[in-house]
Amino acid sequence: MIYALIAVLLLLLFVMSASLYAFIRGGTRRDRTELFRASTVAPSGRYAFRDRMQQGVDWFESQPKTDLSITSRDGLSLAAELIEAEHPVGLVVAVHGFRSWPSREFALVAKHLYESGYTVLYPYMRAHRKSEGKYITFGVKERCDIGAWAQLLAEKHPDLPLFLYGQSMGGATVIMASGLDLPANTMGIIADSAYYSPRDVIATALTQSYKVPVFPMLPAMDLWARLLAGYSITATNCQDAFDRTHLPFLFIHGTADELVPYAMGKLNYDGCKSEKQMLTVEGAAHCASYYVDPARYISYLDGFLKKYGKSPLQ
Numbered sequence: 001m002i003y004a005l006i007a008v009l010l011l012l013l014f015v016m017s018a019s020l021y022a023f024i025r026g027g028t029r030r031d032r033t034e035l036f037r038a039s040t041v042a043p044s045g046r047y048a049f050r051d052r053m054q055q056g057v058d059w060f061e062s063q064p065k066t067d068l069s070i071t072s073r074d075g076l077s078l079a080a081e082l083i084e085a086e087h088p089v090g091l092v093v094a095v096h097g098f099r100s101w102p103s104r105e106f107a108l109v110a111k112h113l114y115e116s117g118y119t120v121l122y123p124y125m126r127a128h129r130k131s132e133g134k135y136i137t138f139g140v141k142e143r144c145d146i147g148a149w150a151q152l153l154a155e156k157h158p159d160l161p162l163f164l165y166g167q168s169m170g171g172a173t174v175i176m177a178s179g180l181d182l183p184a185n186t187m188g189i190i191a192d193s194a195y196y197s198p199r200d201v202i203a204t205a206l207t208q209s210y211k212v213p214v215f216p217m218l219p220a221m222d223l224w225a226r227l228l229a230g231y232s233i234t235a236t237n238c239q240d241a242f243d244r245t246h247l248p249f250l251f252i253h254g255t256a257d258e259l260v261p262y263a264m265g266k267l268n269y270d271g272c273k274s275e276k277q278m279l280t281v282e283g284a285a286h287c288a289s290y291y292v293d294p295a296r297y298i299s300y301l302d303g304f305l306k307k308y309g310k311s312p313l314q
Contacts, residue, residue: 251269
């Protein structure tokens with residue numbers, strides 16, 4: 001009996017130690033300085049387009065910007081960059097993804113939005129680069145941060161239509177933010193390669209990328225998230241927001257997405273109860289739809305912005 005008890009205790013110690021390592025490695029700040037680094041786990045689907053991306057980044061970095069900051073509900077100083085159109089027709093809060101940053105995530109779309117007359121706010125998510133924070137919460141706390149950024153931008157231009165636009169974790173974050181009390185001029189949500197819940201995307205990474213069983217690893221990671229970072233991996237999903245909002249949505253997803261499988265994007269689309277559209281790009285990897293089929297991407301994006309940007313403000 002004593003040996004069985006010792007074995008159980010050793011197994012528990014192993015699981016808690018391994019889950020702590022996994023939580024720290026996957027859920028804490030780790031700013032990357034390289035623009036393109038092919039991961040040994042899941043090579044970027046945009047790596048083949050790195051030259052075009054670099055051109056877009058160069059354009060982004062060359063633009064005059066206004067630096068803005070806010071304080072989050074839990075006391076973090078959060079940063080953002082604002083690129084203002086000369087004669088703006090609308091506003092966009094553009095939210096980058098996991099361990100990324102604005103110029104990388106919106107390398108080519110940024111120029112198109114500017115030339116189309118949109119003033120765009122590019123926040124740095126908590127625990128990313130210019131913003132404070134140690135823990136990434138996969139949209140749970142970030143949704144409130146984005147709500148605050150939307151409010152700040154709306155106060156500057158209350159007469160212009162406002163859209164939330166996110167890539168990957170940023171896409172899931174803007175979906176989750178749609179269930180909050182957003183500014184009255186918020187007209188729609190654009191979610192590119194968004195996952196359905198923190199639990200789902202972490203479970204996918206555990207099983208597909210690291211070949212680790214979801215149980216007991218994920219419940220143990222959830223415990224560490226609650227103890228160390230004050231949030232739950234399993235308590236929030238996009239459906240909660242869909243049940244609270246009437247905003248229209250544009251969903252974008254590639255069928256070859258391995259990091260956030262296409263089925264998650266379809267789950268978001270099916271769960272949405274308001275007006276919705278979905279752009280499916282065959283063969284596009286994670287956040288690579290724009291690069292694989294730029295004409296259709298821009299057609300859907302422009303059509304959505306123009307359709308919902310006209311009413312009720314114009």
